[in-house]
Amino acid sequence: MIEVEHLSKLYGSTTAIEDVTFAVERGEILGFLGPNGAGKTTTMRILTGYLPATSGTAKVAGFEVHEDSLAVRRQIGYLPETPPLYPEMTVEGFLHFVARIKGVSAGDRAHQVESAMSRCGLMEKRTTLIRKLSKGYKQRVGIAQAIVHDPPAIILDEPTVGLDPRQIIEVRNLIKSLAGDRTIILSTHILPEVSMTCSRVAIINRGRIVATNTPENLMTQLSEASSYEVEVAADTDEAETQLISSLKGLAGVKQVERLTINLPEHRFKLRVTTEQGAESVGRAIAATVVGGGLGLEEMRRTQVSLEDVFLQLTTEEAPLETDTESQTETTGEAA
Amino acid sequence: MRVIIANILAIYQRELRSYFASPLAYVVAGIFWLLAGIFYTALLLGPDGVIQRAALIDLQSQQLGVPAPPVDAPTILLRFFLEALGFISIFILPVLSMGLYAEERKRGTLELLATSPITNWAVALGKLLAVVTFFLTMVLPLLLYQAIAYAATNPPMSVAIVLLGHLGLILLAASILSLGMFISSLTDSTILAAIFTFALVLLLWMIDSLSKSFSGPLGSVLGHLSLLKHYGNLTQGILDSSSLILFASYIILGLFLTAQSIEAFKFQRS
Structure with missing residues (x-):
């Protein structure tokens, strides 16, 4: 469904991602795990056609993301790091608008909006203005706009960041319920999240994929050693x-x-x-x-804990603290 | 083609609704109406107003004993009023256009638009149409003032001239809004967008007088770029194709640059 081959992206002379290769099958949930600034957002933006890659290819449902950008955009639902919301619109009005620009036909629109709202638990907030919603509800509207056109591929950038523990559990369950024949990529820097939601994990650090495996395999591998x-x-x-x-x-x-x-x-x-x-x-x-x-x-x-191996995989010679600090700075610029 | 029109319509409707939901838009409309009312009253009744001038001409002709040429005060009033509306617009329009893209950039909704199956052109055109429509609704109530003056014109003024004047006003507004939209796409600060748009529009307004200090072809080229000159022609009922082409060029240039700047914005992010 999603194939990424030797993808690299340079911002000027800084390398954001380098030679990233992975594939996601239909029905899989791939967790993209890495510290801040590792290149998760960059990879996702390239997949959605928001950013062009410097080299390499990425295909979604057989379409190249840059050459067939419009075709790819029809296949993808995308939740960026900050949910893209118009505060002056109602939940329902906003989802109608998104369904329209995503090309949902007028006849299907009401039904699709309805089903996205009920999946995301937004039915009782349908006529509320978005600016009056709590952060958790805003995140749900963000997910609802990513699924309103029923896309075969869904890309979620840090879907649980900034939520309280109860909301995090709700959002994780929501993501799991979305799977089925859809392909989902989600990024996170929280380890347990991956084991709870994903069928496969790609660990990315400093723009490179350092490990790809199922969470079970990673866990056993780690806990037995x-x-x-x-x-x-x-x-x-x-x-x-x-x-x-x-x-x-x-x-x-x-x-x-x-x-x-x-x-x-x-x-x-x-x-x-x-x-x-x-x-x-x-x-x-x-x-x-x-x-x-x-x-x-x-x-x-x-x-050996999961965290240990994650750190082992994602830290090199540089001491951890200064390492994450400098990388957070790079993210700041990237955002 | 049908898809593109549907997309433009979707953007248009959302944008227009957000104007009608925005307190700022109402404040702008209120100020516009207030200024227009003040100008109308001043043009009619003020010390330099149309009535005073007509009275002066009458007085002079009586003193000289020569019959004065008939003065059609309402026609003059209409022309002056349209020119005044154009002048007010250059202050008001940058405030309407400043948020078109700057706001989307600030909220992150540009990422939604850029990852939807919709072209930059369609987004820009939908937005421009929406803000021009909002400006039209601002102008509509002022037609009432003009209808009163129009009813009093003698000999009756040609409808074509009045319509041409208003066409000029709309084209002027669309040109300024299109360029303002481009400037708004360059920044995520609405204030900066408004200031730079105002500066640019003021320059294009005054360029006629500036061009006189340049001799030769440069001066005449600059003179042709003037918004004031071409708008003035249209309000006086002079239909010159070069005026229409100039306004159309500004509108298309604004749309083109906006679409390009959004594309470039995606490339240069670092």
Whole structure:
């Protein structure tokens, strides 16, 4: 339904997205996950024909987004970051207007507007002026305008941002109810949101796709892999090197790394990452340390959280704080 | 083609409704009517008014003993009044056009329009038609003043001349609004849009007198661009095709630049 190949976008000399490739099948909900400024909005704007790409192709329902822009726009319902609303119009009047410019025929219009309003729970607000609605209702009107022409593809940019927890749940349920034979792409920087609504996740960082998988696979992959932190007392440096190499030889051990923490002399700390589904590695690690005549001062199992891996995937050498800061700035300019 | 017309109509109706729902539009209309009323009264009864002048001519002819040529005061009044309306319009119209796109940019609704299956041209044309229609509804009540003067013209004034004058007023307004729409598409500040539109319109209004300081072809080209000159021709009942072409050019230029600037706006975002 949606195919994106080697898509890149430069703003002057800044790269917003680089070589982004993914595909979404009919009926799928793809979650676009990434920190602020990672290029989510840019990708979505290219898909909707709002922005031209610098290079690469994007196709929606077989139409190229730039060459066949008008054809693509007919296939797509789009909710931008800020819902595009006319405050002086009523909910119903606004949806009628959107249905008209989206090319819904006069005969179908009343019915389509009605069904979009009932799906989004707007029936009791139909004659209310948009400027008098609460933020949650405005967001619903935003979603309603994206589905009023019953498009096969729906693109939602951060649909739950700025809502209270109850509204977030409502909007997520609404999005799930929209699936079926429609294709949905939604962007978010909230991890659990993806696992709750999406059938597939693309993690994007600094304009590049770093992982694509189903949320279940990502979750299992992440929750099964665990690691141990081991603090050892040893008299010599050779003992340390020897221990590391023998730990690496154990079955089920994926990686051993030395943690640089200030410790008293003759003490060191290791992180041993185990492979997925490996069992009783902890026992073997303890036995190795003690068997080598070393002192096992502390041993702790740490479960890798979803957040950890997300951060691992999305942060490089740069320290996290300054990283997100500079990227938020770029978003500010992009918006 | 039917789709395009349907789209233009959709934009037109939404825009027109938003004018009728906007307090600002009513304030503008109110000021317009007030100023028009003041000008009408001043032109008729003021110290330099039509009646005083007619009386002066009468007095002079009596003193000299020469029979005065008949003075048709209502016809002169109508012509002056139309010129005054044109003059008021250059202050009023930038306020009507300032929000056309600036407001959409500020609210983010431009993103809705730009991702809908509708061309920039259709949006611009629908908006222009809507704001011209709103201006027409502002002019309609003033026809009552003019009807009173028209009824008193002697010899009866030709309807064609009156209609031509009003056609001129509409073309003048459409030209200013079209250029104002373009300026509004360049910024998301309505105030800036109004100020720049006013400056541009004032320049196009005065360019006739400015052109006199240039000699040769440049001066005559500049003189032809003047809104005042061409509007003046039409209010006096002179139908010159060059005036019609000039106004049409301004309207089309405004539409074209608007469509282009929205396209460019999508490209240059950074």
